[in-house]
Structure formats: C-alpha cells, structure tokens
Amino acid sequence: MSPPRIVSLQQVLLVLLFVLSLCTESSDAKFSFVGSAYEDASGFTRLTNTKKHVYGQAFEQQPLAFKNSSSNATATSFTVNFFFAIAPEKKKCGSHGMAFVISPTKGIPGAFPDQYLGVFNDTNNGKSSNHVIAVELDIHKDDEFGDIDDNHVGININGLRSVKSAPAGYYDKDGNFRNLSLISETLMRLSVIYSQPKKELRVTLSPVEMVTQPEKPLLSLNQDLSPYLLDEMYVGFSASTGSVGTIHYIWGWHIDLGIEYRPRLELNLLPVVPPYPRKASESTRKIMVVCLSFSMFVALVASALGIFLYLRHKKVKEVLEEWEIQYGPHRFSFKELFKATKGFKDKQLLGKGGFGQVYKGTLPGTDAEIAVKRISHNSKQGMREFLAEISTIGRLRHPSLVRLLGYCRHQSLLYLIYDFMPNGSLDKFLYPNPGQEHITWDQRFKILKDVASALFYLHHQWVQVIIHRDIKPENVLIDLEWNARLGDFGLAKLYEQGYDPQTTYVAGTFGYMAPELVITGKATTGTDVYAFGLFMLEVACGRRPIMPRAPPREIFLVDLILDCWEKTDILEAVDERLRQELNREQLELVLKLGILCAHGVPAARPAMSSVIRILDGVTQLPNNLLDILKVGRYEGWSDTSEEVLDVVSMQSSLTLTEPFTSRGR
Template identity: 45%
Template sequence: MSIIKLVVMLLLLVAISATTEDTNFIFNGFYSANLTIDGVSSLSSDGLLRLTDGTKQQKGHAFYSKPIAFAKNSSFSTSFVFAIRSEYPNLSGHGIAFVISPTKTLPGALPSQFLGLFNETNNGHPTNHVLAVELDTIQNSEFEDINDNHVGININGLNSAKSAPAGYFVDGFQFQNLSLISGLPMQVWMDYDGGKNQISVTLAPTNVKKPETPLLTLSHHDFSRILRRPSYVGFSSSTGSISTSHYVLGWSFMLNGKAENLVITELPKLPHLGDVKNEQSMILLVGIPLFCLCLIFLLSLAVVHFMKRKKKFSEIVEDWEQDYGPHRFKYKDLYIATKGFREEELLGRGGFGRVYKGIMPISKIEVAVKRVSHESRQGMREFVAEIVSIGRLRHRNLVPLLGYCRRKRELLLVYDFMPNGSLDKYLYNQPRVTLNWIQRFRIIKGVASGLCYLHEEWEKVVVHRDIKASNILLDFELNGRLGDFGLARLCDHGCDPQTTHVVGTLGYLAPEQTRIRKATTGADVFAFGAFTLEVVCGRRPIEQGGGSDGIVLVDWVYGFFRRGEIVEAKDQNLPMGREYREDEVELALKLGLLCSSADPSRRPNMRQVVQFLNGDVPLPDLSLLNSSSSGLTFGHRQEAHHDSAMSFPSSMDGSFSQSSSIAESLLSGGR
C-alpha cells in the first residue's frame, strides 16, 4: 500500500508541475511563438501578430497555447505593444482586448461592437469567467461607453466595471491624451495583485517609460470568482463597417511575479502608411535612355488625355473646405466606385436625387452615393459644416454618413452601404422574406435606441423629423438603422425653440406641428409611435379604404384596444413560431398608441421609450385613452392622479432655427 501511495503522490506532483510550467514568457516579436490563432488572425514572417486583416465585420483571436493555473490568491503581470490602423484618420472599426478566458475559442462571439468576445445572449453572464481589458475606438451607448477612445476593465461582459479616456500621466498628475487609432505603436501594462484583489492598467507611447500613476485601478473585487483554473491568456479583436487592422508587436507575461520588460528596439516594424510600389515608374526610369523619342510622343498623348480627364473630373475646392479634408471624397473615386453612375448600380430614386451602390477603388468599402444638384452657393459653407457634424454621429442603429463631394452643380453624399435595403420592402407588397417577431422587435428597439442617442446622448440635440419604415435600413444581420438625415435639425442642449417650416411625411406628422411650426423631439416621438404600429401591424399609417377617406392606422389599432383585443391588430402574416411573444406584441402596440397622443406632454421621451421596451419600467395605465377629432387624448377622470401617472415632461423638447441648414432641400428622399 505504501508503494501505491508513493506512486499517487508522484503522479500528483507531475500533474501540478505540468500545470504550473511556462507561467512566464516574453515575445519580442512573434517569430516562433507558441500561439493558437483563429478567425482572420495571422503571423507574418517578420514577427507581427495581425489580429484583423482589414476586412469588414470580422474577428480574430490569438491565445498562448498552454493554460495558466490561476490559484485563489494568484497575481500576474503582463505587458504588450499594439497598434491600430484604419483607412480613415478619424474613423476606425472597433478595437482590441487583452483576454483571460477558460477557453481559447470563444464560441458564438460576434465581431463589430462585441470585439470577438461575446454575443447578444451571453454578454454579461456570470458563467463566462472572462476578464478583459478593452482598447475601444467606438462609443456604444448600449454598453455605456464613455467615449470613442477609451480603455476599460471588463468582467464577463462589455459594460466596463471601470474605464477612462485613453492617455497617460506625466510626472504623476498631468494627463496627456492618446489617440488609439493614430496608427502609432503604444504599450500597455496590466498588473493584478491577488492578495489585495486589485488590478491596474497603464498606457503610454513606446518612447515613454512606464508612468508611475496607472490610468485605471479597480480594487476590492474578488477576481478569483472569475479566473477559472486553468485559463488561457491572449488577445481578441474585431472590425465593423470600416476597414481596420489591429497589430500586436510584442508580449510579456508572468504569473506571481513581474513580467520582463519588452525590448522596444527589437520589436518588428509596422508597415509604412501608404507604402505603394510604383512598378511603372521604375520601368520608365530604366527605359528613358532607350526610348526618349517614344516617351516624348507618349507624353504628348498623356498630356492631352490628362487635360481631358482633368476637365471630366474637375471639382470645386475652396479654402474653407481644407478643414474638412478627411470628410471630402474625390469625384474620380466616386465615379469609379459607381462604374460611372451606371443604371445597373442604381439603388433608388428620391425626390431630390438618385442613390447608387459603389465599391471604393482602394479600400473596397461598399458605399451608397446620393447624387443631388444645387443651383446656388448660398449657404453652402454652413451646409457642408452640418454634413461634417452629422458625419460624426456614431451609433450602431444609425446609418453612418462618411463624407461628401462637390462638383460643378452636383453634390454627392457618401453613406455606409446597407445590404438588405429599407424596412418597408419587408412589410408591404407581399415581401419575399417575412420578418419574424424577434426581428421586428429588435428593429423597434434599435430605432428607439438610435433616437435616444440623437435626442439626449450626443453633444447636440438632433431632431430627425422623418422617421418612417422607408428610412430604416437593414444591415447584413437585419438590424434596423435610422438613415436619411435630410430634414434633421441640430441645436445645443437647452436652446430656445425657433420657428421652422412644417416638413415630414403624411401619417407621421404630430398634430401640433401645423400649429406651432416647430421641430421638437416630441414630434419625433409621435412619428416613432406611428412607425412602431407600422412594423407590428404590417400596415402603412394611412391606407386607402373602401370609402372616400383613408384608413388611419392609429384609429384602427385604437378600435381593437377599446374592444380589449389589441393583440389582434398584429400583422396577420406574422409567423407564429417559438419566437412569437404575445406580451411583447401587446407592449409594442400599446406603446405605439401612447406615443401617438395628440397632447405632446402626454407622450414619453425616447429614454422612457427605451426603458419600456427593455422592460425596466412598466407601461402606464391607458384606460383613459380616448379618440377625438384631434387624435388620441386622455380623459379627465381623476385628473390629479392621471397627470402624475401619464405626464412625460421632456428635457429635450427643443427645435431649431431655419438657418441652421439647407439640408431640407438637398438631402431628403432616399438613402
């Protein structure tokens, strides 16, 4: 028996030794690194770890192949050098994260805002046992990001337990900003003290020593509940709609000790920005002595061709546009992208222009190009300033406006391309694809989140003024994105309302707009209510009936509500499978009626709408809802109690001056 015990003890010692070996490593370049990679990640011959390769909507992982045996009071230290490079100097496709995970594969993880770590169902779940430090370049309001250039400590999800703007402290107190998408290499240090349950993160350029003051410190958190034994350490990254590459140049790690310092001078070099080989120029240089006469003739032809081509692609570029350089596209690039604006590339026609699909010649980004005409230069400077301002909107449920181009009497606006077109094509005229309830409810919630961002979360208040199904575009996952900001108005938070023209689409216009003639967030809420009923019922807000008058959708749904059968107003083509939720259908229909109140003070604001849709706050009692010639109203029974229960004062009920833009006449109609 003693021999058997001895053998068992030896086996245990071997097992413990196997799990604790290789607890420290250093890679000054990944030339022969013991890594497991997947997705679009790759290792180059010169030692660079490239997590993403510039393609859109992709993810990449790279983990140290052997597990790390974390104990209850284990400490660790790690350091790595990274760089993020985008096709655009001010736009990027999400970020990179250092990860500790019980698995190397992260099954089901999504790209884009999920950083290749989680998905919609497991984000924030305590069974993930994932600790991550994110270097995020996109502000996602759904994860409560502080800005579009931050560092965060994440536990089991993408809502950071603690975050801070990217930068470092000079002399211990003076903060210096850093841009994560500058394309320059930066170094990160991460130190965890298991005894103190404290984790700190430090960031700095590679030519700066490790600052004494960390950028982030998270204390008094039992990380032993998160770190499973064994766990894997590595990196995850993802791209969205912008072509971006994420690199790791070097990495050092140690368990229960201080990680070795990386040798910055030994790290591999990043590719040169804009390094393009011009083989034709080399050929000309070699052939000049032998082909002088031929070259003179060819140059003469080239000059003639160049003059004709320059005239064909000539543009108007004024001095004041130099400030908007990154947002200005070359007409030549747009012409090539759309194959000369061929009819085969036409996506649709609007009241003020045509929209074409295009593929940018260098970046290969798919875009939608809106081509409109303008007859006057009056107000053009203010208009372009507003285009650039709207182009800075960043939300997963908004269609990004990438930039513009001016040429002769034409104005071209460049948007991100949405592959599945507009929502109305999936609701009417016997669509080939019928959206199920999960997809419809996700679209409603997404548009509500985007409107909340416009009304309350961006640096200015944005009133959209044209919310309808044809202006909701669907991305490759059938997520709803609000587009066409042609009638939008901007102002500072808390500004006084100004008069404006009545604009919008019949059926979505709030009743007070013809009276007060103001652009308000409350009018957007009314239009959102009509849109919500439109999606749930599969009907237009106003349809031609059997009589002389049209059938008004709000009145039609209200009839079902009064009979206690509101759910019967749903689209009869709505699939009734497992994804169907009658309680959510009832919630959406009642919310549509609530937002359609004729009295603006009775409508909720968009933040409250989001809370209702997420189930955070129950809907108020709608028993006093009545129909009148002015629309849906609330009765006066028990008025005092009713006012407190049904009043929704809006802190953003502003409107905007008539001179803020000429976008109303140039941008509306189409994508």
C-alpha cells in the first residue's frame, strides 16, 4: 500500500481569508465604474442615484480564472458573499432592482436601464453567446420576463428570464420561511455558492444580524455552469432605475475561487444605510433656517460660558471611569504626552495600526523615549483593544514583553504609553527594502527563543493564563541590543488556571490562525502554539506562511517544507543566505519544531514549556517526527476525531518530560 498523501490545511486557511476580510468592514476590491455607479465617502458603493431611467455598473478591474487549470473545460467551485441595501424614493414602491454578475467583459456595453437591470438590452437578451450568469434582486414585476412578483431573487443565465426564482426571504433554524423586503433600506447579506463536484448553485438571502447563514438555501439550481463560463471572467454588480427613483448600495463584498463554504460572521460595527434623499418644501426650508440660526446662537452662548468657566478654574478635574479604577496603571496627563510627541506631529509618527496611530516621544525633563498609541474612545473595537492592553500587559513584567508604562484619557481619545523600541518591528528586517541587509541566523534564533520565553510566561508562569491571539512578526519589536519583545495585546484573552476558555468571536491574522479556532471560535494556548509554529517557520525561511501568487507547491510554507523534507533536503525551503551560515543543526531543529507546533491536530502540539526545553537542547524531538506530522493531515480526517487522537497517543517516541497536551501552569 502506498503511503497516505500529505494534505495541507489549505481549505481551512482560505476560509479564514473571507472571515477576516469582512470583519474589517469592506472588501479591498477596486472597482471600475460605468454609468451612475460610484463609491461615496461613507464606504458604500452606490450603483444608482436619484436620476430616473439610468443604470450603473461596478466591476472588478482584473478578471478571475473560473476554469480549472487541470481541465479548461471544467468550471471551478466558487463562493461569493456581499452586503446590499435598496433605498426607494417611495416607501412601498421601487422601480427596478440589481444583480451580481459574472461576465466575459469588464462592464457590459450596450446595456439598457429599467427592466434590463443594466445587464442586457432588447437585442442580446436570451442569447447563448452572452456567457453571462447573474443573480438578480428584483423589486419590480416584469411580466415579459415571467417575474413571479415585485420582491424576488432569481438565477439568470444569458438572459432576464430566471431559470429559478423565489420570493425574497430565508429559512430559519426550524425550517420556517421568513419574508424579507428588498426595499426596507436595511443591510442584507446574499451568499452565492457553486459546487462543481455537485454541479449545484445555491443562493441564500439573510438579514445582516444573522451571524451564521441559514442551513437551507433560498434557491438551489442543479446545473453544470462550465458551458457558460469562459477561462477568465469579470465579476461585479449592476442596477437600474425606471420611473421611480431607487438607490442601490453594495458594502463589504468578497469572492473566493476553488472552495465552497458557509462562513460565520461577527460584525461589531455596521454602517447605517443612508435614506433616499427627500426634497424639502419651501416652508420646510424656512423652518430649518430658523432652527439652524437659533442653534448657532445657543452654541455660541454655550461656548462663551464654557471658555469663561475654563479660564476661571484653569484646570478641569477628569472623573475616573470604572475601568480606570479596576485596571489603571500609571496615568499620564495629556499635557505631558503633547509635549513629548511635539504636538503629535506627523514627523513623530511611527506607524498606523488597526485602531489608531503610534507616535514617538521623549518625556519632558528626561531622556526617556516612549511610544504613544492613540485610539478613539468612541470606537467599540478600539475601546476593547484599549481595555485588553491595560488589563493584561499593564500588570505584566517580563524582559521579553513590551512594557506598558501607563495610559491617558483625553476627550474622545485614549492613549497607551510603551517603552520605545529603536529597531521597530521584526517584519521590516525579515522583508527589508532593497539594499538593506537581512538579519543573521544567530539573531533570528535569539529572537525565536525570546518570543518563546514570553509565551511560556503568559501560558504557564503568571497567575492567570493569557492567550495572545495575534503572534506575528509585526507584533514582535526589537530593542537596541537586538532583544525581541512581544507586544500588541489588543486581542488578548485571560482565564483562570485550570479553566477552559469560552467560545468567542474569531480574531487573529490570516495565515496564523489554527483551524479549530475557525470552527469553534475558542482561543486556547494551543492556538497560540500553532501561530508560534508558523512564526518560527517564517523567521527561519524568510517568507510569509501563505504566498497566493507563488507556484502551487510553494503557496503554503508548511507544505513546501514537508515536500523538501520528503523529496530532497528540508533546508531547501530556507533562504539561501541563511543556509550558507552553516547552522544546519539549529535550522533543522527550528523547521521541524515549527511544523510540529503548527500541527493540524491540537493534541499533537507541544506546550510552550516543552518548546523552551527543545530550543534549549534539554529535550530532543522524536525520531519518527515525519510520521507524526502526517497524522491528521489525511484527506477526510477531522482534526478532532478520536481516530487521530488515538494514533497520536500511540507514538511512543512522542513523549517528552511534560506531555504535549499539558496546558496552563
């Protein structure tokens, strides 16, 4: 019997890409606009405006490969998810709808507005040469196309007569159908999933507040789409208006080729859909002018009174919030930070993070250099990150952790003050600019041991277990003596020793998240170990864990290393300059330990206490490590199946001084 084929976690990691991209509120897609379509200042893509009898198209600028590279005649599976809203001029009546479109051209020339939705015209509608697939969200009943009603979803192929349609709505968890109004001026989510193996197209509509898609789709079409798809196709959206004005919005969309899945979403901040603009009457305008004038007068009086009181008292004492009493380390005054950063000038800016900016500063009266992170107090996510930082790192003291010196609260802004790290983050040394030298292997190995020491402290040595949840080079800072310090605890979670962490929302960085975290939403010390394993491989090889544009065998770093290990030499995966430094033993150790830490089966991963001993040379890796790494990577095996765990437990040479499954102190 031939040995089982090693299968990577590619599909799980691709699912992560969609989850993270939508959790940042918008796709990174760059559209080409035609007609009335444009992107407004609030981040919405508007396909139409208040004009009548117009259409708008928004298409991605680059085509996508919809045919398998192995067989040009076979379409690939794909998944599309996007949010949309329709705001009509009249509350209970819209003119025409919109559609998600797969087309052979970027935009559709010669399309008509009104009932043609900006997709077809009266001459090409229904022609087999179109090669157009669309999912329509129609708010007008057109008898000439056999529409079922004025509030429906349809699947269209090469024309506007739907091959399958249904009234707009969804099936709840009990299987009951719930109606949805497409012109409710609220965000909704549409999911289009095509499975090439099943030759099935499924369309699901759901309210935006539903985290998990309905199990039962609204529409299901059993048909092979290969004859209608070319090798490369463009994707986009189109909408039209008729005699009644309607604005069609798109927000936060994503497409993935080659996979089919139903992701779980958690969106903390949803945009408010702008209502359809109403024309004010002359009397309304007069009332507004009077009210505005009175408001301005009141504002001026209030401002004058406020200035008077400020000058009189000179200093306003800020009231402590509840979280400051519970978590607060040293509190800095805003005046200190303003002087330290020279008024938060742009030249002091060190970088921008997910929730704010980081500035360099020098404390007044001293030579102490600091880094100041500024966060919006009004941001729910920013406030969550702020509290996570001061409730964890604010009380920690370890040489391999970035030290939080204190905080400041001023008006609507929050500030975190850290020790300044002169050499910045590790990623700029792993991927330097042209002409800049790479860091040596000795420096890299020292950095790995420093970060491992920090995680060992967080997982095993503090009074509570701290899960970092975002281990990556960008969050590892380098001081003047080239010591590494782990920072950015904005996603960190704490729980008591001996207790299991509770399920939470999926958080982390694409490429570093363990597969079970996506499935269960439960972050553990094991998910930190998984991320650290990929971090080790990235530092050793000098490349990202995932490189989508690389050759197929090199897309996933873990697969590349395993392939080199089995076929040639494991060091073939390492940067050539590092191989020349003749540290073969250490290089092999880091690569093998990194793959073990990034094992798909959580029970097979070592605890950080074991990782420390292996890096220090106290404990050896098992001789049959390659066989162990294959366990759980076979096609069709679940990461949590009893069969996998039994095989892992039977590997006698896997036993170390401390069991790999040990977690906590």
